[in-house]
Amino acid sequence: xxxxxxSPPDLILQEGANSTLRCNFSDSVNNLQWFHQNPWGxxxxxxxxxxxxxxNGRLSATTVATERYSxxxxxxxxxTDSGVYFCAVINTNAGKSTFGDGTTLTVKP
Amino acid sequence: DVKVTQSSRxxxxxxxxxxxxxxxxxxxxxxxxxxxxDPGLGLRLIYFSYDVKMKEKGDIPEGYSVSREKKERFSLIxxxxxxxxxxxxxxxxREQYFGPGTRLTVT
Numbered sequence: 001x002x003x004x005x006x007s008p009p010d011l012i013l014q015e016g017a018n019s020t021l022r023c024n025f026s027d028s029v030n031n032l033q034w035f036h037q038n039p040w041g042x043x044x045x046x047x048x049x050x051x052x053x054x055x056n057g058r059l060s061a062t063t064v065a066t067e068r069y070s071x072x073x074x075x076x077x078x079x080t081d082s083g084v085y086f087c088a089v090i091n092t093n094a095g096k097s098t099f100g101d102g103t104t105l106t107v108k109p
Numbered sequence: 110d111v112k113v114t115q116s117s118r119x120x121x122x123x124x125x126x127x128x129x130x131x132x133x134x135x136x137x138x139x140x141x142x143x144x145x146x147d148p149g150l151g152l153r154l155i156y157f158s159y160d161v162k163m164k165e166k167g168d169i170p171e172g173y174s175v176s177r178e179k180k181e182r183f184s185l186i187x188x189x190x191x192x193x194x195x196x197x198x199x200x201x202x203r204e205q206y207f208g209p210g211t212r213l214t215v216t
Contacts, residue, residue: 033205041197043207086152096167097204099152
């Protein structure tokens with residue numbers, strides 16, 4: 001099946017810093033999503049981004065489908081950004097999502 | 110806003126018990142999913158359903174079954190709970206909207 005690799009596995013930032021999270025995938029996809037899981041376990045969809053660039057406030061995401069990667073940018077990080085960020089892809093043939101192992105982000109005040 | 114609810118936030122069961130985890134969504138979505146999440150293993154798909162009375166095995170269906178009698182409700186069943194099924198269980202609607210999760214402990 002499709003492989004999804006996220007990097008870095010852990011990231012510690014000072015409040016106000018910027019960061020880039022990466023998601024590499026091994027096969028063509030027709031859907032890619034970024035999620036944030038808060039410390040209470042709730043998963044929130046951030047972006048549905050099979051290709052191109054989207055922005056939502058301090059967050060933006062870019063997917064380059066032809067090169068099989070996606071990037072999540074967090075600018076001016078806040079402590080509430082802490083949690084685990086997951087990338088999930090749906091392979092054209094599989095029809096169901098495969099999740100990466102996540103990047104654990106800790107933003108210190 | 111789409112709302113996905115799960116019947117329990119925390120659940121403690123004994124080995125061998127039959128366990129039902131319920132998930133309800135309010136947006137008339139056809140696709141619903143059950144995942145389990147374990148430290149170091151990420152999210153793994155157990156079962157999914159594309160419509161009422163339809164079910165498909167995910168990556169780790171062993172020891173689980175599901176029921177989809179109504180469009181809004183997707184139930185995960187542990188026929189005989191075992192300690193290795195202690196985990197966080199997450200339900201999703203349309204693979205985009207997740208419930209708050211059920212943390213199940215089997216003793």
